[in-house]
Amino acid sequence: MDSVLSVTRVLKTQNSSCISVLPIRQAGRWLRVSTTAPAIAMDDDERPRPSCSCKQARCIQRYCHCFGNQWYCSDACRCEACCNTEGRAAFVEERAEILLKNKPGAFQSKIAKDGDPSVPGKEQRRHVKGCTCRKSECKKNYCECFKNWVACSERCQCEGCANIYGAKGGVCTRDVLRLSFVYLFSLLVSGLLLLVWFDLGCLVAETDAILPHANRDSGGTSSNDGGSGTPDGSNGTSDETADITDEGSVSPTEAGVTETVPAFGEAFNIGQNVHAPGGSDLDAFFKTLQDHDYFSQSFHTFMHQGSVQDLWHGSANSTPQGLLNPNIDNGRKDGPNGN
């Protein structure tokens, strides 16, 4: 790019005439520059070579994208009766000269760059002439501003402008959308945190519902010891709160291995209208809850405890094995097939 720029500058200084036809700088491209302004802006050099499918214009009018951008037509073009070929370079030059005489600046880039290009974020692109959209609201590529990713300005004659890069005398919808996204995302995070809170509360409630029966049967631990407290601020603040859903989810473990976490309700037979496990089975279950201090951990972390995994999948050194899994015959009388 630097070499291209230097070439452009040299040519500009070397040409004394106002308008002159220059040798082809890029392969397949014819080029014009004036002493007052470069015919080709940097923006055009960054643009890919266009192609056309002209039928009537013979590719020697600015209807043709190739001609309009000072390119000869290429194999990519599907034009008919094309005159914009290197073999007719003289004719192309002639047409360009005539056009330029009648319409100075016809080949100047429609996009200009403002600001300081050396300062990142300071350079600004703008449409020199502006658009005249009447129906597209500057929301489609019909609009030259939108097509070039630039905002509409007072130079534009558009009606009902809704250019997302900046409407004429209006707001940049793109910035609004970006800010709205940040706002909605923060709302989502807040909602998820509330969801964690709620789910932990549900677990507590379910445990409370189970415990009174157990206490009557076994006369064991008080039901309020661990189950009645509302989760405090420190309880649900896990980085992996998104893993807590009503359905089973696949979540990455610390080791980077993905494993399926049983759905909360499924794991605890919640909502399946089954009786709570009783006797020593429940004691073991609740003891597990206490031993691993469940209520000070997030649900996700809890579910990945080895003991819980054993209760679900079964384990050689876990008693009882597969207690929580209705699909494993662990001797209990409850569960989907129990009653």
Add this chain to the structure above:
DNA sequence: GAGTTTGAAACT
């Protein structure tokens, strides 16, 4: 791929 919509370019 065919048909429609659109706005720049060309023309009067």
Add this chain to the structure above:
DNA sequence: CAGTTTCAAACTC
């Protein structure tokens, strides 16, 4: 200039 026509791209189905 403004109004109209021409044109190929952008879009829709």
